[in-house]
Amino acid sequence: MRLAYLSHYFPPESNAPAARVHELSRALVRAGHEVHVVTGQPNHPHGKIYPGYRAAEYRRERVDGIEVHRVPTLPAASRGVLRRGLGYMSLPTSQIALGAARLPAVDLVLATSPQILTGVAGLALARLRRVPFVLEVRDLWPDGIVAVGALKPGHPIVRALEVVESTLYRGAAGVVSVTDSFVDHFVARGVARERIAVVKNGIDTALFAADADPAPLRAQLGIPEGALLLLYCGTIGMAQDVGLLARAAALAGPDDDFHVVVVGHGVGLPALVDEIAALGVGRRVHVLPSVPRRDVPGIIAAADVSAVILRDEPTFARYLPSKIFEAMAMRQPILLGVRGEAQRLVEGSGAGLAFAPGDPADALAKLRAFAALGRDGRARMGEAARAHVLAHHDRDRQAEDLGRFLARIARSRS
Known part of the structure; x- marks a missing residue:
């Protein structure tokens, strides 16, 4: 199976979303799949492009057997609502345009959220390529925004994000959840249980070895x-x-x-x-x-x-x-x-x-x-x-579960 995996984050960024995408993709490659990650230029958490990368370039690199496509990015730190919003919108636009132009033929498009607009990019790219779309949900949007007090329930932005959320669920051939507790949320919004796979967060057993030397x-x-x-x-x-x-x-x-x-x-x-x-x-x-x-x-x-x-x-x-x-x-x-x-x-x-x-x-x-x-x-x-x-919670075994789920969806739409 050859798949496109869209993510807002990827190493050398070192947050949890970047680690999950990298480690699952690496394990999928080991299992014989071909994975093309479509992501931005690394800039998290400070909103500054890392040395050796340029914001406006398209760049292809190979990381642990993963084909990584880095698209033009407008970096934005976690402050400044306008610039941060523009940053969130610009990356999905680049993912759609460059993904359509540069990716080889794929069997399936997988997009991971947050950010939720990455899911929109995944759905659009899947439609352009006429292949199934699978949405991976790590955080509930817009529920999480309301929970932290960033916006109030019923705010126009919240209502707009609820429409986006519903559109993604309707358009997805499958939904990957990182918790059991999310499943009822998806079902309540019209996702059939048989279209849902739970692949929880896990660990790279080689990196997180219990005998690691302690920092001083x-x-x-x-x-x-x-x-x-x-x-x-x-x-x-x-x-x-x-x-x-x-x-x-x-x-x-x-x-x-x-x-x-x-x-x-x-x-x-x-x-x-x-x-x-x-x-x-x-x-x-x-x-x-x-x-x-x-x-x-x-x-x-x-x-x-x-x-x-x-x-x-x-x-x-x-x-x-x-x-x-x-x-x-x-x-x-x-x-x-x-x-x-x-x-x-x-x-x-x-x-x-x-x-x-x-x-x-x-x-x-x-x-x-x-x-x-x-x-x-x-x-x-x-x-x-x-x-x-x-x-x-071994990441390699979780990747096996994810691979079987994705392959079943790809076969059902072929």
Whole structure:
């Protein structure tokens, strides 16, 4: 099978969407499929084109056997509504035009959302090529926009995005979901269950090896060896309530021997830095810049517990953040502030402790519980976490499931 895979992100960008597309595509190539990724020039998260790339060029490269087609891109950082909107619209336009002109004949077009307009590009390209279109949904749009308070329900933009969402579902021969909880959302909008495949987030077992050398975070930040080190590593955005960790630290007493290390970048970073300063917890809460994906395992290995946090909104109870699986693969217990499917997974597998999202006092109580477990107790939790993720979230096996689903759709339309 030869497929086109449209994505807003791809390495060397190091966020979770880029990793998923790269790792699934690489595994599909290993299984004998030909994958053509159509993406932009790398510029996330700072909205600046990476060295060696040019915004206005078309560029074809081969990455781990994947044919990568980079199309002209208007880079936009996470601030500036107009420029960001233009950036989101320009990339899908380039994906359609250059995809139609430069791609060889394909059996199927797969587009991953967000951004939702990437899905529009995938549908348009599939129609031009007269092949089936499959939509992969990692975040619910526009529900997620409303959940973070960016727009109110009923706003004209929200209504327009709801029309786009419905159009994509109607036009898709298949829908790939990253959680079980999304399935009912799709069915309620007219997608037949037999057209849905669940391929959850997972891990590259070679990259996230449990014996990775730890990064020297303690020496770098002056954190005592005996102190509990809680790590948050990832996007600091509107959906992630990372400031809750600072608020929990503000409630801690002199006998609470823990430090919080936040590694990441995003639109919420300035507010987080301001909140840490306002609460006076800078000696306990440390912020470091984001790192390349290849360095993430060492960062996780340096910590005792990993935090995964989303805002307390009903929409986010359907989400399974990819950070969960990366921590589990590294034998790292999880402090979870997400309800729903994520909580059932973490607690059911014995991989961590959950607190009520939005409640810093409860988060502090769970941190104290982790401290009371000691190294041996946390190690047992970490072993359970890794066993579960290896059994259920290996990216290569997930790619096999995805490949079978896509091949069935391609055959049914041939």
